Amino acid sequence: MKAALFVTSRYAGPASQTEWPVPCDTYSTERAERSMQRTLEQFRMGDEFGFDWVTCAEHHFAPMSMTPNPMVMAAALVNVVKRAKIAILGPDIPILNPVRVAEELAMVDTLSGGRVIVGLMRGSANEYVTYNINPSESRARFEEAFHIIKMAWTEPQPFAWQGRYFEFRSICIWPRPQQQPHPPIYMSTASPEAGEFAAKNHLGAGFAFTTLQIATQAARRYREYCGVYGWEPTPEHVIYRLGMHMAESDEQAIEDLTSVGGGQPAVGLSMRNKAVESAVAASGYYGRDIETQRARLQSRGEVASRIEKGQVLVGTPETVLKQVKRIRDELGAGVLDLSLAAQLGDKTLRSIELFGTKVLPRMHEL
Amino acid sequence: MSSEQAIINEAGSAARFSRKSVDIDGIGLRYREAGAGAPLVCLHGGGGLRLSRAHGILAEHHRVIALAIPGFGETPADPRLATLADFATLLNRAVAALGLERYSLMGHGLGAGLALAMALARPDPVDAIVLIAPVAIRPTRPAGGKVGSDMLYVHPERHGAAEPLPASVAALQAETASLLFRAFEDEAFEAGLKALQVPVLSLFGTVDRVTPTDLARLYRTALPSSYIAMVYDAAHAIDAERPEAVASIAADFLARRERFIVSSDIGLINP
Numbered sequence: 001m002k003a004a005l006f007v008t009s010r011y012a013g014p015a016s017q018t019e020w021p022v023p024c025d026t027y028s029t030e031r032a033e034r035s036m037q038r039t040l041e042q043f044r045m046g047d048e049f050g051f052d053w054v055t056c057a058e059h060h061f062a063p064m065s066m067t068p069n070p071m072v073m074a075a076a077l078v079n080v081v082k083r084a085k086i087a088i089l090g091p092d093i094p095i096l097n098p099v100r101v102a103e104e105l106a107m108v109d110t111l112s113g114g115r116v117i118v119g120l121m122r123g124s125a126n127e128y129v130t131y132n133i134n135p136s137e138s139r140a141r142f143e144e145a146f147h148i149i150k151m152a153w154t155e156p157q158p159f160a161w162q163g164r165y166f167e168f169r170s171i172c173i174w175p176r177p178q179q180q181p182h183p184p185i186y187m188s189t190a191s192p193e194a195g196e197f198a199a200k201n202h203l204g205a206g207f208a209f210t211t212l213q214i215a216t217q218a219a220r221r222y223r224e225y226c227g228v229y230g231w232e233p234t235p236e237h238v239i240y241r242l243g244m245h246m247a248e249s250d251e252q253a254i255e256d257l258t259s260v261g262g263g264q265p266a267v268g269l270s271m272r273n274k275a276v277e278s279a280v281a282a283s284g285y286y287g288r289d290i291e292t293q294r295a296r297l298q299s300r301g302e303v304a305s306r307i308e309k310g311q312v313l314v315g316t317p318e319t320v321l322k323q324v325k326r327i328r329d330e331l332g333a334g335v336l337d338l339s340l341a342a343q344l345g346d347k348t349l350r351s352i353e354l355f356g357t358k359v360l361p362r363m364h365e366l
Numbered sequence: 367m368s369s370e371q372a373i374i375n376e377a378g379s380a381a382r383f384s385r386k387s388v389d390i391d392g393i394g395l396r397y398r399e400a401g402a403g404a405p406l407v408c409l410h411g412g413g414g415l416r417l418s419r420a421h422g423i424l425a426e427h428h429r430v431i432a433l434a435i436p437g438f439g440e441t442p443a444d445p446r447l448a449t450l451a452d453f454a455t456l457l458n459r460a461v462a463a464l465g466l467e468r469y470s471l472m473g474h475g476l477g478a479g480l481a482l483a484m485a486l487a488r489p490d491p492v493d494a495i496v497l498i499a500p501v502a503i504r505p506t507r508p509a510g511g512k513v514g515s516d517m518l519y520v521h522p523e524r525h526g527a528a529e530p531l532p533a534s535v536a537a538l539q540a541e542t543a544s545l546l547f548r549a550f551e552d553e554a555f556e557a558g559l560k561a562l563q564v565p566v567l568s569l570f571g572t573v574d575r576v577t578p579t580d581l582a583r584l585y586r587t588a589l590p591s592s593y594i595a596m597v598y599d600a601a602h603a604i605d606a607e608r609p610e611a612v613a614s615i616a617a618d619f620l621a622r623r624e625r626f627i628v629s630s631d632i633g634l635i636n637p
Contacts, residue, residue, distance in 0.1 A: 144598055147572060151579070151596060157586040160595035160627070162569070162611045169627040170593075 001328060001366045003359075004053035004087055004337040005046030005352065006241060009039040009073065011063030012343060020126050020272035021061035035066065039073075040080050042340065045349060047081040049356020053117060055087040055241075055337050060130040062269055071104035078112045085115045089186065089206060089239070089337065092123030093149065094141035095133045099171055101145070102152035106177045114178035119186040119206055119239075120146055122194075124270040125280035136283035141165045143197060146187075153182040186239060189222050190214075191287045199225030205233070208241035208337070209268065212310025214292060215240060216331045235334030240327060243312035244338035246354040247347065250315040254303050257314055260341050262303050313338065317358035324359065328366055336363075383417060383425070383432070388463050395460050396440040398432045401425030404493070405466045406620065408432040409457070411475025411499070411602075412513060412543040414439040414535070416528060419609035424472075424617060431464065433457060435480065437542030439535060450549035454483035467491060470620050474498040474605065475577075476543055478568075479550045486558045494623050496616045497568040499577045499602050502550050503559070503584045513576050518603040520573050525606045556588065565591040567619040567626075569612060571600030591624065 013031035016022050043054050056073040059065035067073045070088045077086055086108065091101045109116040122142050128135040144163045148171075151159070158172035177183055186204035189195045195218060198205050205222045207215035219238055226233050247253035271277055280286075286293040306312045310327055313320045313336075327333055338355070340348055383398040398417060406428040410416055415434045424430055436456070437443035447453055457480065461469065470493045473481030478500030485492045515528065531539070549555075568585040570577060582594040595615055600607035619626045 147598065151572075155579070155583070157583040157594060159582060159586075160593060160615065161598065162595050162608070162615050163598035164611075169629065 001324065001333075001363045002052035002236065002335045003355070003363055004055045004239070004335060005043070005051040005084075006055035006057070006089075006337050006339045007039050007042045007046070007342060008057065008059075008065040008339065009036065009067045010342045011035050011066055012038065013063070015063040018272055020269055020276065021129075022063055032066065038342070039066075040076065042342065042348065042352065043077055044080050045352045046356070047084045049353055050360050051084055051352075051356060053085040053087040053335070053337075054081050055089050057089055057119075058092050058121065058123065058127075059269065060127055064269060069104075071101075071108055074108045074116065075111060078108065085117050086112055087117040087119065087337070089117070089119030089241075090121045092121050092127050093145040094122055094138045095127055095131045096145070098145035098148040098166060099152055099168060099173070102149040103173045105149075105183065106153060106173060106175050109178040109183055110175040112178070114183075116177075116179070116183045117186070118183045119188070120149070120203075121188055122285075124268075125285060126269055126273060126276050128280060128285070129276055134283065135280045135285040137165060138283075138285050139193060139287065146201070150182065150185075153177050186237075190218055191289050191293060192218075192221055193287045195222040196225045198222060199229045199231075202229075202231060204237040204239065206239040206241065206337075207331075207333075210311075212240075212327060212330055215310075215333075219331055219333075235328075235332055238331065238333045239335040239337050240331055240333035241337035241339060242310065242327075243306070243314075243341065244320075244351070244355060245312070245314050245341045245344070245348075246316065246320055246351040246359075248316065250319050253314045253316070253319075253351075256344055256347050257303050257312070257341055260343055262301070262306060262312075317354060320355070320359050321362055324363055325366065383421070383430075388460050390456055390459050390463060391446075393436055393444050393456065394441065395436065395456075396434040397460075399430065401428050401430050403428045404620065405429045405431060405469035407461055407466070407469050407471050407481075409435060409471065409473040409477030409480050410438065411473075411477050411501075412539065413475075413518070413528070414531065414539050416603075416606070418525065418603070418606040418612075420605035420612040420616070423609060423613035427617060428620070431461075431466075433460065435477070435542070437545075438539050439531075443538055443542060448545075450479075450483050450546065450552065450555060451487065453480060453546070453549075454487045458484050458488045461491075468493055470494045470496070472496040472498065472616065473500065475501045475602070476546045476550075478502050479546065482559060482562070482566075483555065485564050486555070486562060489562065489564055492564045494620050495564055495566045496619060497566060497585065498604050498612065499571060499574055500568055500585060501547065501577060503556060503581075503588050504551055505581075513602060517574075517576050518601055519607060520599070520601040521607050525609075559588050560590065562589055563591065565593070565619075565623045567593045567595060567616070569595050569597050569604055569615070571597050571602060571604040571607065573599060574602045574604065576602040593619070593624075593627070 012035045014026045056070040058070045074086050074088050158170045161168040186206045189198045189205035245257045313323045383400040387394045387396045434441040471481040478497035479502030566589050570579045570582045586594045597604050605612045
């Protein structure tokens with residue numbers, strides 16, 4: 001198994017935890033700069049302690065994640081992270097210009113010597129407000145944008161694209177991806193529709209902000225679809241994202257995590273603005289499995305219950321290794337994408353070190 | 367429903383295609399015509415004359431003339447037509463007989479090859495050429511040869527499936543198509559394309575298994591003034607699958623030719 005270190009680039013300072021968009025009236029440029037430096041330091045440590053990948057993601061208008069363009073963060077990481085793959089999980093392609101996404105990903109892949117892992121996302125419900133895109137078109141825009149990006153990476157001659165949602169008269173990107181024909185591609189496959197699309201297009205599957213039980217069901221469905229389309233995914237085709245905090249004792253790790261609200265915000269980004277969330281839900285954004293999708297986004301609880309649901313790895317190396325094995329056994333994930341409790345200062349750094357030195361070597365043997 | 371009514375419905379627009387014919391050396395060449403404006407001469411593919419909504423939309427601003435190639439459907443085969451040049455000469459004479467001084471060509475499948483052959487034989491009056499899922503440059507044929515309706519359409523729900531042809535018509539069409547496919551595999555024809563100065567836009571459907579998007583680059587490099595476009599989510603009958611998408615880029619190319627790569631869309635939202 002492999003492990004990725006996901007650092008969200010959280011703003012370290014007072015800000016609303018219950019609204020979206022989050023007003024900037026408490027914003028401090030100094031704190032923001034320190035937050036960015038801390039983020040880079042956490043990524044650097046992840047590389048130093050042997051994490052296989054480092055991960056960044058796209059979110060907008062919120063202090064939880066100050067990477068509205070994850071490709072910019074990835075470019076900044078090229079010389080900070082010397083060895084690990086740089087996983088961009090990922091751009092929210094229905095709300096973006098897909099040609100620009102193809103260009104930026106190819107650029108970072110070239111800058112990094114071919115270390116980019118790509119996750120193409122639809123984004124959370126609130127992201128559709130960001131650039132004023134109708135969420136009812138989200139899935140169709142995603143699918144078309146995916147095909148544009150792939151063709152922009154692989155077609156050597158200038159071509160026009162006559163789509164439904166996108167129209168371009170001439171596409172011929174430079175640089176090309178360093179990894180030929182293109183970097184590994186994943187997508188979020190929580191919903192049945194996404195599972196089938198990923199299987200049909202030979203993409204990896206990602207599960208995030210969910211429970212082990214829900215992800216296991218979705219992964220089973222994804223593997224069944226892969227069978228229908230005539231191929232069998234490897235464990236590395238499945239990424240599972242969850243929280244992680246380690247300490248010298250289980251009690252200490254739980255206490256640390258509890259002190260920062262369990263390592264997750266009281267209300268997830270998608271659910272903070274009820275008007276936005278309900279409008280997006282009514283648009284059909286969640287697809288045919290809407291109840292499961294909304295329930296997983298609202299899943300909250302005490303640390304103990306989150307451990308039980310497979311939402312977080314917490315404890316000493318021995319304890320965490322058991323939790324890792326359980327995820328491997330139930331879900332069959334080959335990559336765990338670990339989101340830090342980033343605001344614990346030295347304890348966060350110690351947690352990275354403990355995972356890297358005590359858990360990762362044994363995980364690699366699984 | 368009359369057959370003419372069926373054609374109008376198929377075309378899906380107000381443009382009314384009337385049935386006509388022109389006689390060239392005793393060959394009664396049948397064609398359908400609608401609209402007014404800059405003439406656009408259309409050549410069908412191996413399945414015979416088939417109008418789509420794209421033709422109807424184009425007829426709103428063009429005089430659209432869709433020829434039935436000898437050996438396909440209503441126009442009989444003729445033993446005097448043995449080479450690509452024979453077909454091109456006959457079709458060019460038909461266009462001249464219709465009084466067209468300047469025109470553009472649009473060809474689907476093997477009709478794309480014929481459109482190129484017509485322009486090679488008589489380039490001066492041709493303003494622009496649009497090729498749809500072209501079968502003109504090697505490798506030309508799909509594996510196995512036969513193009514079933516599952517290869518023509520991935521979205522029959524959008525346009526209705528085409529009526530199956532009578533067996534005798536289908537057999538004659540297949541024979542003529544085969545003759546033309548062989549004729550395209552000709553070095554002199556391909557060499558001639560390299561000198562063709564008429565601007566050409568070639569459209570490929572992203573889910574077309576007959577002429578897949580990988581072939582587009584051949585057209586881009588074989589012709590001096592050549593543009594390729596991928597029509598998303600369309601199989602081989604691209605114009606039936608995505609009529610608005612085909613008509614919109616074709617009309618823009620016919621109107622502006624090479625300059626079509628620069629957008630002329632209005633971006634202003636709230637003046």
